[in-house]
Amino acid sequence: MPSAALAGTSASARAPQIGPFVPTARLPRHVARVAQKIGRVTGVAGPVTTIELDAAPAGQAPPRAEIGSLAKIRTRTAHVVGIISSLRQTGQGPGPDTVVVEIILVGEMAHDGKSMSFARGVANFPSIGDEAFLAGHDDLAVVYCKGSVAALDIGTLYQDPSVPACLLADELFSKHFAIVGTTGCGKSSALACILHRALERHQYAHVIVLDMHGEYHRAFGAKAEVFRPDNLYLPFWLLNFQELRSVLTSPEDHHDAQSEILCDAIVVAKRRYADAAAGRLRNRTFDSATGTVDSPTPFRLSDLIAYIDEQLGKLERSYPTLAYRRLKLRIEALASDPRFSFMFGNPNMEDTMVDLLAQIFRVPGNGKPVTVIELSTVPEEILDVVILLISRLTFDLAVWSDGGLPVLLVCEEAHRYIPADDRRGFLPTRQSLSRIAKEGRKYGISLALLTQRPSELDTTVLSQCSTLLAMRLATESDQKVMRANVHDSTFGILEYLPLLADREAIVLGCGAPMPMRVKLNELAEGWLPGSGQVRFTDRWARPNMDRPRLEETVSRWRGRKL
Numbered sequence: 001m002p003s004a005a006l007a008g009t010s011a012s013a014r015a016p017q018i019g020p021f022v023p024t025a026r027l028p029r030h031v032a033r034v035a036q037k038i039g040r041v042t043g044v045a046g047p048v049t050t051i052e053l054d055a056a057p058a059g060q061a062p063p064r065a066e067i068g069s070l071a072k073i074r075t076r077t078a079h080v081v082g083i084i085s086s087l088r089q090t091g092q093g094p095g096p097d098t099v100v101v102e103i104i105l106v107g108e109m110a111h112d113g114k115s116m117s118f119a120r121g122v123a124n125f126p127s128i129g130d131e132a133f134l135a136g137h138d139d140l141a142v143v144y145c146k147g148s149v150a151a152l153d154i155g156t157l158y159q160d161p162s163v164p165a166c167l168l169a170d171e172l173f174s175k176h177f178a179i180v181g182t183t184g185c186g187k188s189s190a191l192a193c194i195l196h197r198a199l200e201r202h203q204y205a206h207v208i209v210l211d212m213h214g215e216y217h218r219a220f221g222a223k224a225e226v227f228r229p230d231n232l233y234l235p236f237w238l239l240n241f242q243e244l245r246s247v248l249t250s251p252e253d254h255h256d257a258q259s260e261i262l263c264d265a266i267v268v269a270k271r272r273y274a275d276a277a278a279g280r281l282r283n284r285t286f287d288s289a290t291g292t293v294d295s296p297t298p299f300r301l302s303d304l305i306a307y308i309d310e311q312l313g314k315l316e317r318s319y320p321t322l323a324y325r326r327l328k329l330r331i332e333a334l335a336s337d338p339r340f341s342f343m344f345g346n347p348n349m350e351d352t353m354v355d356l357l358a359q360i361f362r363v364p365g366n367g368k369p370v371t372v373i374e375l376s377t378v379p380e381e382i383l384d385v386v387i388l389l390i391s392r393l394t395f396d397l398a399v400w401s402d403g404g405l406p407v408l409l410v411c412e413e414a415h416r417y418i419p420a421d422d423r424r425g426f427l428p429t430r431q432s433l434s435r436i437a438k439e440g441r442k443y444g445i446s447l448a449l450l451t452q453r454p455s456e457l458d459t460t461v462l463s464q465c466s467t468l469l470a471m472r473l474a475t476e477s478d479q480k481v482m483r484a485n486v487h488d489s490t491f492g493i494l495e496y497l498p499l500l501a502d503r504e505a506i507v508l509g510c511g512a513p514m515p516m517r518v519k520l521n522e523l524a525e526g527w528l529p530g531s532g533q534v535r536f537t538d539r540w541a542r543p544n545m546d547r548p549r550l551e552e553t554v555s556r557w558r559g560r561k562l
C-alpha cells in the first residue's frame, strides 16, 4: 500500500529526507471519512445522471459538492461512481434554492466478500429516486489508490490530499503517455516522479531519455548512464538506405540519380568490408545472398568514394557526371565535419553493433537502468539524425528481439522533432517515431512525450497516447487540442487547465484508475531534473564572462567543436 506519509506538499511538516521524495507528515483530510448523502436521482440519460440536492437542515451547511468531485449512487446491486460535471440552481423544485447536479458515470464499486474494489465501466444504471452521496475519504482511497506494486503513487488527490494518487504502471507504460503543460509548470519533474517510483520497484527497467536541455543526469545520478556528443558514437552504417539517402544526398538536383549511385555504392562497400574482415571476424558481416542495402553492417566511407571514382573512370566522356560528383562532395564534406564526428569520425572501423546496443539499451543494466542522451549542445541539423537513429534502433531491436527488451523512450520537447506541420521536421525522424507510436506497443516499446505546445505536436502521434498528464496550459489552441484528444467522457475537467498551479496535473486515460486532479509529490533538490535555470540576479552579482573565456568560446565556435 503506498504510504500517504511519502506524498505531500506542506513545507511546515517536513521529516528528514531519504530518497527522491520530500516526506511530509500525514496531510489533513479534506472530506468526511464516510460518504455523505446529498440527494436523489431525478434523471438518467446515458452516462449523465441528474441529481437534485437535498435542502440542508436548518442551521447546517450542506456537503460541499464541487465540479470534479467524486459522487456515488446506490443502485439495487452496486455503488455507481461518477464525477460531478455541473452544478445549477433551478428555482423550480420544492424550494427556490433547489440545486441540480449532473454526474458523469464512470465506474462501479462492489464488495467481493473481503474488501471493496472499484472497476471502470457501468453495468447497473441508476434509476429515478436512487440515493446519491458525496464520496468519502474511504471511497476515494478505494477508487484512486490501488495498493499494488503495479501502482505508482506520484502525488495526492486535489479533492482530498490525504489520499495518494496512483498511476496504473502497466496501463501507463504499455500504451504510451504524454505530459503537456507550459514551460516551468513541472513536466520534467512529473516524469521524474513517475520514473523514480517505477525504478524503486523495478530494477530491470530500460529507460532512454532524449534529454534536450541536459537536465536529467542530475535527477537520476548513479542510476543513469549519460551520453553526450563527446562520448556518443553512432556509426553511420547503422542507418538504413532511406536514412543514408536523406543524410548523404542533396535534395536539389539529380536526387534520383544520386540515390541510385548511392544504393549500388553501399552494397559494394558492405561486401568489400565483409571480404576484408572475413579472416578476423567469426561471422561474416554481409552476405550477398541475404544482405541488402538496408542491412546494418559496417562499411567504409572510403569504399563509397572509391566506388564512385571507379564508376566515374568507366563513364564515357559525354555522360553527365554531376550526380556522381555531388554525391562524392557531400560524403567528403560530412566525413570531415567535426560536428558529425559522432557518426563518421571513428577511423577504427569495427563491427561494434552489439557493444553499442548493450551500452545504449542497458544490457545488462548494471544498476543503471536509465540512459540519458544529452542533446542540448547538439546542433539542430544533427539532432534529427541522432534522434532518428536512437528511435529506429529502439524499434528494430524490439522487433528483431521479438519484444524481448521492454523499453520506455522519453521524448522531451517532442513537438520539435514530431511537429504537427508536415513541412517541418526531418521526415525519417518523424516516420520513425510515428511508427513507434502506432506499432511500438506490440513489441514492448513505450513512448513518453513531453511538450509545452501540444498544438504543435503531430496529432496522430498524440492521439496514440492513452494516458495524458495535462498540466497548466494557457493558450486556447493548446487547450483545444487536448479536448479533441481526450476520449474520456469526463473531459469537462480539462476546463481547469489554465487554472492549475505548479506541480498540479489532470490525469486522464487508461493509466489512471479514474480521471483525477493531482498535486504531484515534491522531489528533493538532488533528485529534480533541471538545468540549473539561469538566475540573473545571482550571475549578475559576480563576474561571469572574462576575456580568456570569450577567446576560448570563439575558438570552439570556429573549430565547430562542442
Ligand SMILES: Nc1ncnc2c1ncn2[C@@H]1O[C@H](COP(=O)(O)OP(=O)(O)O)[C@@H](O)[C@H]1O
Pocket: 181, 182, 183, 184, 185, 186, 187, 188, 189, 190, 193, 502, 503, 520, 521, 522, 523, 524, 528, 529, 530
Ligand atoms: N515535483 C516537483 N518537486 C519539486 N519541485 C518541482 C516539482 N515540479 C516542479 N518543480 C519546480 O519547478 C521547476 C520547473 O519544473 P520543470 O519540471 O523543469 O518544468 P517544465 O519541465 O515543465 O519546464 C523545477 O526546477 C522545480 O524547482
Ligand SMILES: [Mg+2]
Pocket: 187, 188, 189
Ligand atoms: Mg522540462
